[in-house]
Amino acid sequence: MLDGSLLASSEAVIPATDEGFLRGDGAFEVLRSYGGHPFGLEEHVQRLLRSAAGIRLPEVDVMAIERDVARLVDARGTDDFSIRIVLTRGGRRLVMSEPLGNYQPAVRLAVVEYQPTLVLDGFKTLSYAANMLTNRLAKERGFDEALLVTPDGEVLESPTASVFWSPDGETLITPPLDGILASITRAVIVEGMTVEQRATTRDDLLAATEVFLCSSVREVQAVGAIEDATYDAPGPLTLRAKEVLAAAVQARVAAGAAKTA
Ligand SMILES: Cc1ncc(COP(=O)(O)O)c(C=O)c1O
Known part of the structure; x- marks a missing residue:
């Protein structure tokens, strides 16, 4: 259209x-x-x-x-x-x-240094060349996608998805909405699970037990590896996040169907 x-x-x-x-x-x-x-x-x-x-x-x-x-x-x-x-x-x-992309069950991420553009912070603009380039840089190194990390080592997000992680399979953590997109899928998971929103370092993620990405199109996708670190994929919280998102989708679809009936 x-x-x-x-x-x-x-x-x-x-x-x-x-x-x-x-x-x-x-x-x-x-x-x-x-x-x-x-x-x-x-x-x-x-x-x-x-x-x-x-x-x-x-x-x-x-x-x-x-x-x-x-x-x-x-x-x-x-x-x-x-x-x-x-x-x-x-x-x-x-x-x-x-068409929906084909998302593999577990994705392997390479750390790519990235500095958010302050004036565009939080806006989803057509200026996405930097995000796309970070994925190409990750692929050049044999990984599937990038994980964006500031030069100070602070984890942001992936070029097209939000990131969640757990240090122990019980606590679920996601970086705060500082320099990242206010993802709508992230909000569904934050609302449906107990989630700490706190600054996350590259080292936190390398020591995590599980990591996942989420976005409207990919939904919830397990992360199998970041650099040399490997994870339980999908881990228990990743599976729970999938259920929470699926339930939210089902509830909205049912509400939409009732409205049009
Ligand atoms: C940079 C970035 N972060 C996160 C997301 C996930 O956002 P949403 O859940 O609203 O699709 C996207 C979606 O494309 C994105 O481009």
């Missing part, structure tokens, strides 16, 4: 002069549709509004976004897929369906 017109994504055209393309100047969201129900649409739209306000993107038409999402979901029926919403500096609105 481009500005309200339903098209094949490969046929939607953004002018080369749009600064969303030229400078990565814009905001976006990715969420997942389950059986015809977009999970967390309200939270994703709220975060999009925060990102848009943060980068001074004017006039976000929330009703148009919600209408586009509804049309896209209607067109796709009850498949599970992901939905990408993009707002550009040039004033374009894209709402696209994308």
Whole structure:
């Protein structure tokens, strides 16, 4: 969908002069549709509004976004897929369906040094080249993805997911919302489990018993290794987090189905 017109994504055209393309100047969201129900649409739209306000993107038409999402979901029926919403500096609105990626049961992470850009802190903007590069750097070293760690050794997140860990299989910890994205999946897990939000060092993670990543698209994914450290994958808390997320999805899908019945 481009500005309200339903098209094949490969046929939607953004002018080369749009600064969303030229400078990565814009905001976006990715969420997942389950059986015809977009999970967390309200939270994703709220975060999009925060990102848009943060980068001074004017006039976000929330009703148009919600209408586009509804049309896209209607067109796709009850498949599970992901939905990408993009707002550009040039004033374009894209709402696209994308196939779900194939996430392996356990992922191996390489530590990549990363310094968050202070002025963009907490905003999900189109300037994602640094995140994508960190994954390429990790792959060059034979790992699957990056784990972003500041030059001071503070663990942030992965380039497209939040991180949780346990020192003992009982206490669940996640880094605070400082220099990382306020992940909607992270919030579901924080609400549904007992979680400490505290600063985490690279050394904490290397000594952990289990680590997992989460995001709207990948859901909960066990981490099998970070550098030379290996983990129980999936560990007990990872399995519990999967259950908590699945229950939250099921509850929302059931509520959505009741509303449309
Ligand atoms: C940098 C970053 N952190 C965390 C996440 C997970 O966020 P959410 O759970 O809202 O999908 C994402 C999602 O793409 C991300 O890009």
